[in-house]
Amino acid sequence: MKKLCLTLISFFFVLNCFAQEPVQSQEDATIAETDIIAEEDCTAVEPLMINPEAYHLELRNDTLVVVCDPDLTMPKHIVIRSNDRENIYRKMFNDQTDDLMEDHPAEDIYNKIWTSERVNPYQIPIDSIPDSTIINVSNFVMPVPGYITSKFGPRKYRMHFGTDIKLQIGDSIRCAFDGQVRIVDYEPKGYGHYVVVRHDNGLETVYAHMTRPLCEVNDRVFAGDIIGLGGNTGRSTGPHLHFEIRYLGNAINTELLINYDTKQMKDSTYTITKKQTFYHQKQIQAQKSAKYVTIRQGDSLSVIARRNGTTVSRLCQLNGIKPTSTIRAGRKLRVR
Ligand SMILES: [Zn+2]
Structure with a gap:
């Protein structure tokens, strides 16, 4: 309700602003004071969502700048100053992925299976996974900025299905892609406090050893949203994020997709193939029969x-x- 009120107030504020302010010179690339329409309240962006082609968003330090289409009779820039950086972050990513929102392959991929019981409730053998499935990974945010402390792959008596990333206790853990929270749970001898998110693009991600999750099951979450605080809970010998990417329940080495130097995806899409994506199946088989x-x-x-x-x-x-x-x-x- 509060949000709705804010949106309405902002909307009238925007209308008011358009009525009073002269149209900015189109050459003027600097942000003029007259462009400022809202402070500490980035909900003012929402009325603009009606016409998403008419503007794009730029984040300059802590200021969200709405750069409008020069043909429109509205200020060239609308500047929104806000301390609510998280909200801005979310809006930026939403905007950038507007054209991707239409494809939600996750619904087809997982059919109607939605459970908080297990990380892999699907039990789909690799051989039954269709080859050459293309996953849109353009809308990616690195969950934590640290370096890798332990790689995906076989350990002495088991398989390590994630990539361990260094963090400090209490560091923000961000959601990697848009999606919905499927599991928030605690495993004292394993993942500790952990979260599993089903993403619209068909992948699922696991965030383990948190001090505290900051989301609930069924929450709609966006790339960049803070979903928990880093920690050292469960089977962990030092503060880190155990991060997994899974497809149909089967873990994928995150380094196949992510460039850990740039903290970005290697490409805007990732093609799932039995041979390359699940190259580690032989290692798993060998460990099972060990x-x-x-x-x-x-x-x-x-x-x-x-x-x-x-x-x-x-x-x-x-x-x-x-x-x-x-x-x-x-x-x-x-x-x-
Ligand atoms: Zn790990």
């Missing part, structure tokens, strides 16, 4: 090999050791 044994007192590699129906060279290959390496009782050794 078998570990605990080394007993007096064991040697050849004894362990014989007992488990394998060879010393295979044991060395699986564990990255040499036939002459010392093995210690109580430690684990991979035998398959």
Whole structure:
């Protein structure tokens, strides 16, 4: 209701402004004081949304500048000064993606499955994923600006399905694309406080180890929205964001899409292919079939090999050791 009132007030303010202010010179690229129509209240942009082709938005420091079509009888620039940077941020991205709003492939991709129960409720094998699906990733905002502390890929006894990004406790975590919050939950031995968002473009993202989520299930969220605060909850050994990108429940190495130096997508679209996108399937299969044994007192590699129906060279290959390496009782050794 408050928002509606503000919008209405702003709307009349805009109308009033047009009636009183002279049309700015079209050559005048600087922002004139007379262009200022609203302070601390960027809802004034909303009436302009009626005609989105007539203007574009530019964010200059903390000031949102609405640059109008020179043919229109309205000021060349409408400047909105605001402390509400988050709101401006959101509006900017909304505007930039107006032409993309029409395609919401997520609805088709996920059919009617909408649950907060599990990160991957779909259980769709990679082989059934259609090849060469093109995903629009142009509307991307880097969730946190830090560097990678741990990459996607196999770990000793499991698969690391995300990319770990450095942050400080309490840092803002931003939503990567427009979408809807599917899960807000807490897993003390895993993700800690985490959020899963289903995006309009068909991807889903996971944000884990938060101190505190700042969104609720079913919230409509936009790229750049703050959805939580960074932390060190769950299975985590230092403050970081564990960030996952998934498609139909299957994790994708985020580095295939994101350039972590520029904090941007490598391209405006990403094509999902079984071979390249899910290159890590062989690693997952190998890990699923992996078998570990605990080394007993007096064991040697050849004894362990014989007992488990394998060879010393295979044991060395699986564990990255040499036939002459010392093995210690109580430690684990991979035998398959
Ligand atoms: Zn991680």
